[in-house]
Amino acid sequence: MNTDLQTQKLLDFIDASPSPWHAVENIVGQLHAFGFEALDETAPWALQAGGRHYVVRDGSSIIAFVLGQQPLSASGFKIVGAHTDSPGLRIKPNPVNWLDSFVRLGVEIYGGPILATFADRDLSLAGRISHKTPQGQIANTLVRFDQALLRLPNLAIHLNRGVNDDGLKLHKQNELPLLLTRWTEEQLPPDYFFKLLQEQAGITGQQILAWDLAVYDTQPGAFWGINQEFYTDSQLDNLASCHAALAALLDGAVLDHENTQVCAFFDHEEIGSESHKGAAGSFLSDILSRIALATQTGQQAYLQALARSIMVSADMAHAYHPNFPLAYEPEHKVIVNNGPVIKVNANRRYSSESGSEALFANWCQESGVPYQYYSHRCDLPCGSTIGPIVSAKLGIRCVDVGNPMWAMHSIRESAGVLDHNYMISVLKRFFCDP
Structure with missing residues (x-):
């Protein structure tokens, strides 16, 4: 099997998206290439059938849509939902601390990462900086350090003899600060970290007021396996689903279809979605309502549209791991590259x-795509997705799906090449369903 073009595009997308803000910026770039136009939530909208538009809320959530030729009351909305955030580490507001001449950055845990996987990796920083311009305005600028900037070195086994029996356990407060450099306090100016961010973001001389900075792994994605049938990268959960949905939406047959198609990619899924830009907030309902208003769709017709609507909640799924067979429900072992x-x-x-x-x-069958069913073990708590949240909030039918993957919430996750193409194919069929 040759390395696959769509999966390579996925790896390129992830490697260019080390934070949710970068992911949305890259999605916007792809949308512009297909003639999509930005809409401002603070301005009135004028929409025409066939129009291609997107709305960004607070930099890290985005909803893109193509307005179909059919009235909304007749076709409803075809929605694919996913999320732009991934579990990991975030930099604290006052992160710099000195300990025995070492400079460390304090971090907070975001969501539920496998913390041990962050050890001994080539880590760096990416996200957005909020700053005051010389004109006194508040602006946001994306920043990314490409080089390995930080590290969480493991303790030698000679000093942690039980690590292979007990597993690597890191104290969340004391043992997670990341090493940045070695310097004496006299050599290091108090605003050292601010200046480092200013220079990297190209905003030297402007006052930094706040930031959202994620820790990311600088190692690029790769194919692996004897036939290169698997791929690995960070943030597969859930940028792989975002990429598959976007690739399906931007297919020519989908763009020209008479349905109204929507891709809704939310931040904050990994921490419960309770925010103004999360799936539990008003973002999607606001945009769907605005589409109805801008197309002079009355309240009754809008409710008809919702009743005809359906959403595919696309998030990744737990692939069967042969080394840990007891972790799975025996009759629901989903296999990588099986759909x-x-x-x-x-x-x-x-x-x-x-x-x-x-x-x-049925969409899978019509697309020639294999599919599988997953049910969690009854003696383990089950995770959740944006699916139940959006379905309840809008009153629309929803199905939760995802591609099988290994090492979910690790800094280095793996999945199957065939499955990424399968998901794109079935989502194309979904968008074009009558």
């Missing part, structure tokens, strides 16, 4: 129900 996974949970941790499951299975 997308329909995720089912009776307690509504996933939004799938038999009607929406059947629809997705």
Whole structure:
């Protein structure tokens, strides 16, 4: 199997997107290449059938849509939802501390990362800086350090004899600060870190007021396996789903279809989605309402549109790991490169129900794509997605799906080349469903 073009594009997308703000910036770049135009939530909208538009909220959530030829009341909305954030480490507001002449940066844990995987990696910083311009305005600038800037060195096994028996356990307050440099306090100016950010962002002389800075792994994505049938990178959960949805939306047949198609990519899924730009906020409902208003769709017709709408919540799924067979429900071992996974949970941790499951299975069959079902072990707590949140908030049918992957929430995750193409194919079919 040759390294796959779409999967290579995915790896390039992830490597150019070390933070949710960078991911949205790169999505915007792809949308512009296909004639999409930005809409401002603070301005009135004028929309025409066939129009291609997007809205960004606070830099790290984005909704893109193509307005179909059919009235909304007749077609509803075809929505794919995913999220731009990934678990990891974020830099604290006052991060710099000195200890025995070493300069360290304090971090907070974002979401539920596998902390041990951050040890001994070539780490750096990326995100956005909020600063005051010389004119007194508040502006946001993206920043990224390409070089390995930080490290979390492991303690030698001679000093931690039980690490292979007990696993690597890191004290969340005392043992997670990242090493930056060695300097005496007399040599290091108090605003050292601010100046470092200013120079990297190209805003020298402007006052930094705040930041959202993520720690990321500088190692690029790669293919692996004897036939290069697998791929690995950071943030597969969930930039792989964002990329698949975007690739499907930007297909020529999809763009010209009479349906109204929506891609909604939210920040803050990994911490519960409770924010003004998260899936539990008003972002999606606001945009759908604005589309209805701008197309002179009345309230009754808008409610008809919602009743006809369906959403695919695309998030990654737990692939069967042969080294840990007891971690899985015996009859629901989903296999890498065996197709997308329909995720089912009776307690509504996933939004799938038999009607929406059947629809997705049928789209797979019509696309020539294999599919699988996943159910969590009953003696383990099950994770959740944006699916149940959006489905309940809008009152629309939803199905939770995702591609199987290994090492979810590690800084280095893996998945299958075939599955990425399978997901793009079935999402194209979904967008064009009558």
